[in-house]
Amino acid sequence: xxxSKYFHDLFLSGRLxxxxxxxxxxxxxxxxxxxxxxLDREEIKVLLSAEGTQFQELLQRGREVKxxxxxxxxxxxxxxxxxxxxxxxxxxxxxxxxxxxVERYCLSDEEVLSCARLAHELGYGSVAMxxxxxxxPAFIERITRLVREIKRIDGGSLGVTLSLxxxxxxxxxxxxxxxxxxxxxxxxxxxxxxxxxxxxxxxxHSFRNRVECLERLKRTxxxxxxxxxxxxxxxxxxxxxxxxxxxxxxxxxxVGLGPYIPHPDTPLYRFKDIIPPAKERMDMTLxxxxxxxxxxxxxxxxxxxxxxxxxxxxxxxxIAAGANVIMPNLTPEAYRESYFIYPDKACVKDMPDQCKSCxxxxxxxxxxxxxxxxxxxVIP
Ligand code: SAM
Ligand code: SF4
Numbered sequence: 001x002x003x004s005k006y007f008h009d010l011f012l013s014g015r016l017x018x019x020x021x022x023x024x025x026x027x028x029x030x031x032x033x034x035x036x037x038x039l040d041r042e043e044i045k046v047l048l049s050a051e052g053t054q055f056q057e058l059l060q061r062g063r064e065v066k067x068x069x070x071x072x073x074x075x076x077x078x079x080x081x082x083x084x085x086x087x088x089x090x091x092x093x094x095x096x097x098x099x100x101x102v103e104r105y106c107l108s109d110e111e112v113l114s115c116a117r118l119a120h121e122l123g124y125g126s127v128a129m130x131x132x133x134x135x136x137p138a139f140i141e142r143i144t145r146l147v148r149e150i151k152r153i154d155g156g157s158l159g160v161t162l163s164l165x166x167x168x169x170x171x172x173x174x175x176x177x178x179x180x181x182x183x184x185x186x187x188x189x190x191x192x193x194x195x196x197x198x199x200x201x202x203x204x205h206s207f208r209n210r211v212e213c214l215e216r217l218k219r220t221x222x223x224x225x226x227x228x229x230x231x232x233x234x235x236x237x238x239x240x241x242x243x244x245x246x247x248x249x250x251x252x253x254x255v256g257l258g259p260y261i262p263h264p265d266t267p268l269y270r271f272k273d274i275i276p277p278a279k280e281r282m283d284m285t286l287x288x289x290x291x292x293x294x295x296x297x298x299x300x301x302x303x304x305x306x307x308x309x310x311x312x313x314x315x316x317x318x319i320a321a322g323a324n325v326i327m328p329n330l331t332p333e334a335y336r337e338s339y340f341i342y343p344d345k346a347c348v349k350d351m352p353d354q355c356k357s358c359x360x361x362x363x364x365x366x367x368x369x370x371x372x373x374x375x376x377x378v379i380p
Contacts, residue, residue: 030054034061039295044241047291048284055283062290062322069297070324072368075376076359077128077161078119081331081339082107086132088165088205090188091198092229094263094340095132101265105335106131109146115330116150116158122356123372126159128184128327133165140171144178151179159375161225166209169216176220181377183217184225184256184302185210189232190246191239198232198268214250223378225254225300230288231281232260233271240288248295253378254325255292258304259285261342282310286321293322300325300378309344320366325376328355 030050033043034057050058083106089096107115112129119127127150129143147160161182162175172183189195192207199205217224228243247255259281262272275281285307292301303323307314315326331339339345363370 030057034058034294037294037297039244039291041238041241041245044244044291045237047294048237048240048287050287055287058290059286059317059321062293063320065293065297066322066324073324073371073376074319074363074368075126075300075325075371075374076124077126077159077325077327077376078115078122078124078330079327080107080112080115080127080129081329081335082112082129082131082164083134084132084335084339085134087135088133089200090205091200091268092232092260092263092266094265094342096266099265102340103338105338107332107335109142109149111332112146113149113153115332116153118330120153120158124328125157125372125374125376126161126182127330128161128163128182130163130184131165135165135167135171140167140174144174147175147178147180157373159377166213169220172213172216172220172222176222181221181223181375182225182254183222184227184254185213185217186227186229186256187211187214187243187246189228189235189239190243194232194234194239197234214252218251223253223300224250225256225302226250226252227256227258227302228288229260229306230257230285231276233268233275240284244288244291244295247292252296252299254300254302255296256302256304257285257288257292258306259310261306261309261344263340263342278310282307282314282317286317289318289321289323298378300376302327305329305345306342309342316362316366319363319368326359328359 030046033039033046036043047058084095084102085104085106086095086097089098094102116127143164150158150160156179159182160180161184162180163184165185187210188198195207214224214226226247230240260275262269262275276284289301301323302325303315303318305327307318311317329336360370
């Protein structure tokens with residue numbers, strides 16, 4: 001069994017992504033674990049520690065499992081970054097309410113609808129509306145109206161994913177009844193202790209409520225998605241293994257994983273020197289993608305833009321390791337730089353039509369193809 005030099009070095013340096021003390025690589029046969037679907041915590045940790053040839057074998061396994069369940073198709077969700085006004089103050093995110101340096105915006109109805117029409121014209125099959133978190137009645141009503149309008153385009157041919165944060169069950173139901181059918185709410189970390197290291201500890205940032213929101217979404221009937229950031233300060237391999245078991249336990253239909261990218265105008269930035277280097281955050285994200293695919297073969301998994309931000313080939317690498325969804329950005333150019341979650345966001349300048357042909361070529365080069373004009377839901 002090849003023992004990771006990286007973990008060895010980290011162990012000596014006391015840095016992050018530390019394996020647990022009772023981790024014994026000799027007791028696990030890597031190839032046997034690779035063939036399994038029901039993985040326990042120790043087995044997951046072995047996979048998340050893979051380096052060199054084993055790292056490549058793991059990514060290949062993620063791809064094989066995906067091909068055998070979902071073929072080589074990639075689904076698109078045209079991303080509409082609806083607004084950057086946020087009531088919350090997450091310690092890692094540039095849109096946090098405490099960041100006075102961000103210029104706030106909200107798209108007009110017409111801007112949202114023209115993005116949706118463009119998604120339809122380009123054959124994307126689905127849109128995803130994402131924004132800072134707001135729960136005021138005007139916002140809730142507006143989203144309801146906009147979802148209804150989007151569903152009127154070509155007789156309801158567009159699928160609608162929402163990613164608008166924590167809401168009441170009534171709000172989730174209202175949006176579902178208007179026509180939204182998928183919802184993405186990352187848990188960010190399934191460890192309550194780590195969650196409160198990256199969020200303020202108050203009523204607006206309650207770990208319990210976040211978990212409860214995922215339950216509400218599932219009860220309401222959404223294809224529910226969750227996920228975490230990889231490479232957070234204080235995050236260990238044990239946390240990440242627990243995250244994967246959380247996804248499985250919650251029986252989610254979608255997972256979105258991406259590397260954490262420090263934002264200079266956020267409180268978490270001061271820990272930027274204790275997180276793993278960009279390449280390690282990227283590689284760990286790829287391991288997480290491959291293991292998620294092994295554990296949950298039929299789900300939808302997003303190749304997050306953050307992957308491409310850390311590595312120009314990051315999105316393709318995520319697809320090649322087991323992800324099957326890409327969210328090309330449809331937000332009007334004038335607003336893109338204000339949706340400043342983290343620095344150097346990839347594709348900020350790409351125009352939708354360029355993006356489409358670029359994606360076709362990039363995906364064909366790694367043996368994948370886009371399934372146009374389809375919602376791309378998970379088949380139960
Ligand atoms: N407000 C909604 C929410 O939080 O669910 C949706 C928008 S929020 C910007 C979307 C995702 O961005 C979050 O779930 C978080 O994982 C990710 N994000 C925020 N700051 C980040 C950072 N510095 N690096 C990487 N991802 C980040
Ligand atoms: Fe707001 Fe979402 Fe950013 Fe948290 S992650 S500050 S809820 S936009």
